Amino acid sequence: MFETLSALFFAHVLADYVFQTAKMVQTKDRFGSMALHTITVYLCAVVALGSIAWQIAVLAGLHLAIDALKVLWVKTRDDDGIKPYLADQVAHFITIAAIAAVAPTLWADGIWTKDLAQGGLLDISAWAPKMMLLTAGAIYTTRAGGFAVGKLMTPFAAGAPTESLPKGGMMIGILERGLIFLMFLAGQPAGIGFLIAAKSVLRFDAASKNEKAEYVIIGTLASFSWAIAIAIFTLAINNGLNDAPLLEIMAAKD
Structure with a gap:
């Protein structure tokens, strides 16, 4: 479970704080920006886990829903301060933890835990989860x-x-x-x-x-x-x- 949680945490951070540009944040109320960010979330999780399991699509969908609710909060309450920011991040972490708890073997079943002979790509299971976490x-x-x-x-x-x-x-x-x-x-x-x-x-x-x-x-x-x-x-x-x-x-x- 903790390997899956580490990979999903890594994917979330990449999607929200590395690959999400300032322009994407400023135009998040537009369909194109929201769709691009959701795709980024999905791809980051796919690469981090080495899997295309259906639970990853569910996670991306939940991420989209949470971000949409945050945009609605900001627009209706005219509040883009600390409260919606923390609520957004807490909600994301709850969904990440839920996916890791429901599907704890997402990491173990991915291509990063098997070499080519085992049907995977490269066995990096000994160090990758900790590297992603840190x-x-x-x-x-x-x-x-x-x-x-x-x-x-x-x-x-x-x-x-x-x-x-x-x-x-x-x-x-x-x-x-x-x-x-x-x-x-x-x-x-x-x-x-x-x-x-x-x-x-x-x-x-x-x-x-x-x-x-x-x-x-x-x-x-x-x-x-x-x-x-x-x-x-x-x-x-x-x-x-x-x-x-x-x-x-x-x-x-x-």
Whole structure:
């Protein structure tokens, strides 16, 4: 089951955060953009699993339905903030987990677990699930986290400190979330405390100004919280791959 879950998580991240362009997001209320994204979801899952099982088509259809409901929410409520974003992602993860639970052998039955002599293509089952999981976790921590924090902070944009570099704040967020993810993988989550201290010193000038302090604090805590949550989620699945207790925070095993 965890191999299938890892592959589906990887496919979701690729479809939503790598192959989905800004233009596709902006025009998602159009049939063409929605159809192209749905096809991308299907193809990413097919390649990740090495299978064309009917459950993948069901997953793509559910992805389409969830995205359509999000578009409806945004248009009817005039709200493209953090709430529809999180609701959309939670719904996607529920469907991914459901497919993995109902069809746990999708990965085992695919072409990536058999060599040519066995009717497959290339046996990469020894390392591919973990590689897909860690890659997906890293992208979801950094890139998806950037969108989440950005949508959360949009209503408070008036209090944003002036950036000396174009998109400097965004780059800092990506780097800090990436470092937190790596610390968890290395089994050193205590290092996050030093990261918080370092950022506090570096951003002291902005945080010391009353009108900027709350913005900096909220953004930092949101970014750190996202990274910690996704790192723990990724480690839980990794532990499942290793037949270890799911909620045991530890370094990734080889």
